[in-house]
Amino acid sequence: MTSPSPDRADAADTLTGGPRRRPVLKGMRGGAPLPLLLPALIGLAFLVLPLVALLIRTPWRSMPDLLTSTEVWQALQLSLVCATAATAVSLVLGVPLAWLLARVEFPGRGLVRALVTLPLVLPPVVGGVALLMALGRNGVVGKWLDSWFGVTLPFTTAGVVIAEAFVAMPFLVISVEGTLRAADPRYEEAAATLGASRFTAFRRVTLPLIAPGVAAGAVLAWARALGEFGATITFAGNFPGRTQTMPLSVYLALQNDPEAAIALSLVLLAVSIAVLAGLRDRWMTAS
Numbered sequence: 001m002t003s004p005s006p007d008r009a010d011a012a013d014t015l016t017g018g019p020r021r022r023p024v025l026k027g028m029r030g031g032a033p034l035p036l037l038l039p040a041l042i043g044l045a046f047l048v049l050p051l052v053a054l055l056i057r058t059p060w061r062s063m064p065d066l067l068t069s070t071e072v073w074q075a076l077q078l079s080l081v082c083a084t085a086a087t088a089v090s091l092v093l094g095v096p097l098a099w100l101l102a103r104v105e106f107p108g109r110g111l112v113r114a115l116v117t118l119p120l121v122l123p124p125v126v127g128g129v130a131l132l133m134a135l136g137r138n139g140v141v142g143k144w145l146d147s148w149f150g151v152t153l154p155f156t157t158a159g160v161v162i163a164e165a166f167v168a169m170p171f172l173v174i175s176v177e178g179t180l181r182a183a184d185p186r187y188e189e190a191a192a193t194l195g196a197s198r199f200t201a202f203r204r205v206t207l208p209l210i211a212p213g214v215a216a217g218a219v220l221a222w223a224r225a226l227g228e229f230g231a232t233i234t235f236a237g238n239f240p241g242r243t244q245t246m247p248l249s250v251y252l253a254l255q256n257d258p259e260a261a262i263a264l265s266l267v268l269l270a271v272s273i274a275v276l277a278g279l280r281d282r283w284m285t286a287s
Contacts, residue, residue: 128234172217179213
């Protein structure tokens with residue numbers, strides 16, 4: 001009695017719902033191949049070694065004094081508040097923008113998508129200069145804000161939020177747009193056939209479906225905003241208690257007190273890891 005051919009066996013498994021055994025690559029039986037393992041280990045060391053060096057060089061004895069200083073707490077609080085506010089701005093503006101790019105066909109959509117992602121590759125200092133040209137006192141829009149409403153954005157806490165949102169929003173837009181493209185549009189079509197408007201379908205059907213992608217994009221945007229330096233110092237300046245965030249505080253301390261800069265870097269690293277790990281456990285694994 002002859003055994004069934006592999007093709008027939010796969011077909012039978014498909015029909016009966018039985019498990020399909022996929023062939024194991026012979027090259028993987030002995031472990032990871034050296035041409036892949038060696039670069040992987042070098043890449044891991046490249047990413048981990050600087051963090052280990054930071055821990056080794058941390059002045060642990062002076063950490064209590066540094067952590068209880070007013071300057072550190074002001075910078076840390078300002079960083080957390082501004083990063084959260086920038087993420088909120090990114091959510092309010094970025095989610096509709098991602099929906100527009102993913103669901104609506106219009107002329108020049110590719111150009112709009114390229115412009116949205118431009119801050120990802122634009123040097124942050126250039127982004128800060130662009131914000132000054134647009135929203136500064138003599139900027140294209142800023143001069144009207146100043147003359148009509150008396151609103152001045154550069155070198156203020158609001159300027160920090162704007163600078164961080166400018167560089168962070170593309171991360172959220174890309175994440176949400178990708179999730180929208182992967183979501184099945186038939187659910188929205190079914191809601192429309194039941195009489196729901198397009199906005200109602202988005203609010204009650206689409207938004208719950210893409211919630212994990214929105215959360216992931218918000219985490220990326222928050223992390224990018226928390227570590228923003230170039231656009232912030234260019235557009236908002238470096239004023240303690242008003243615009244001096246933790247990255248700016250680290251830069252200033254590095255010039256005068258390297259040990260303080262190391263300690264501040266460790267604080268920022270610990271806060272970033274704690275918040276990102278907590279958000280990942282709560283939202284990013286929900287899908």
